Amino acid sequence: MKVIDKKTVVEDPNCVAPNLREDHDKGLELLKYVILGVLFGIVFVKAEIISWFRIQEMFRLQSFHMYGVIGSAIVTGIISIQIIKRFGIKTIHGEKINIPTKEFRKGQIIGGFIFGLGWAITGACPGPLFAQIGSGFTVVGITLISAIAGTWVYGKFADKLPN
Amino acid sequence: MNEFIEWVSQPWPWYVAGPLIGLTVPALLILGNKTFGISSSLRHVCAMCVPAGIPFFTYNWKKEIWNLLFVIGILIGGFVATSYLSNPEIIKISEATQSDLAALGITDYSSLLPVEIFSWQNLFTAKGLVFFVIGGFLVGFGTRYAGGCTSGHAIMGISSLQWPSLVATIFFMIGGFLMTHLLLEPLMKIVGF
Numbered sequence: 001m002k003v004i005d006k007k008t009v010v011e012d013p014n015c016v017a018p019n020l021r022e023d024h025d026k027g028l029e030l031l032k033y034v035i036l037g038v039l040f041g042i043v044f045v046k047a048e049i050i051s052w053f054r055i056q057e058m059f060r061l062q063s064f065h066m067y068g069v070i071g072s073a074i075v076t077g078i079i080s081i082q083i084i085k086r087f088g089i090k091t092i093h094g095e096k097i098n099i100p101t102k103e104f105r106k107g108q109i110i111g112g113f114i115f116g117l118g119w120a121i122t123g124a125c126p127g128p129l130f131a132q133i134g135s136g137f138t139v140v141g142i143t144l145i146s147a148i149a150g151t152w153v154y155g156k157f158a159d160k161l162p163n
Numbered sequence: 164m165n166e167f168i169e170w171v172s173q174p175w176p177w178y179v180a181g182p183l184i185g186l187t188v189p190a191l192l193i194l195g196n197k198t199f200g201i202s203s204s205l206r207h208v209c210a211m212c213v214p215a216g217i218p219f220f221t222y223n224w225k226k227e228i229w230n231l232l233f234v235i236g237i238l239i240g241g242f243v244a245t246s247y248l249s250n251p252e253i254i255k256i257s258e259a260t261q262s263d264l265a266a267l268g269i270t271d272y273s274s275l276l277p278v279e280i281f282s283w284q285n286l287f288t289a290k291g292l293v294f295f296v297i298g299g300f301l302v303g304f305g306t307r308y309a310g311g312c313t314s315g316h317a318i319m320g321i322s323s324l325q326w327p328s329l330v331a332t333i334f335f336m337i338g339g340f341l342m343t344h345l346l347l348e349p350l351m352k353i354v355g356f
Binding site for chain 1: 171174175176177178179180181182183184185186187188189190191192193194195196197198201202204205206208209213215217219220228229230232233234235236237238239240241242243244245248249250254256257259260263264272274275276277280281282283285286291293294295296297298299300301302303304305306307308309310311312313314316317318319320321322323324325326327328330331332333334335336337338339340341342343344346347350
């Protein structure tokens, strides 16, 4: 059985979630992503991952909870991807599954560090921002707008920053 | 049914939540050859609303609409979980963290987020400037500069055994530790906590 060659697709270094489906999802087909997002958002709230308190606990090394969540998510992801590769599992549309290769750049160090500073202030990475808003903390909408502005400023000066 | 609702209404332990989050990786791959990543949605919003001729935002964002629908789903999921499945008790945070945060003036555990910080009254104050405006900016700028966030790098990247994602994740943590242990306290003092 042919294993998926992960070098087949070299991603746009600035886009970690590229759409590698050959044909576009249309209409109701897109609904599955909303449903997946809803389930994901429920887990975020139920496991208190969106809690500013939980992020403080994590960075103060005073609870195993967040490390357990992220660690077991990674282990599950590793096993899943290995199964997909070993058995040559295809998408429900019969396409070969592509996993883009991430190229090393300085941005992963500098940008990663900057994001870490922000993560400890807001108590949220981008996913939980959306779930916090949905949970009724509408003021986090301001944080989200500011995060979009930060993304835009990065895009504007991307070619002038060390990378 | 009532028992089920009661059961899901408790906070979920890490060994339930973590694997469920991890399963998002194969779910997205198998459902549509999509790579798990959330911070990209912020870029797509820029591309959709204010591309301003910047090459970084000039691409066919319509092809990436799934990512925006996914994050809208997360927002709806947050609403559903809080409205229908929420845990009635106050959040149980470790005592060590509680005493550390009390020293910073944070003592209200009635919600998942401290209301002392996350309220509209703080918006046009120094508190709001630090926690919403600057905090959000660092998250958006940093994740895009790093090429991903906790989902794209820590979970998707490490799951597919890519060392640059491990490097990024280590630096997320270094930034977080530095902010929490060295900068947060003086910053909170300055803005009036």
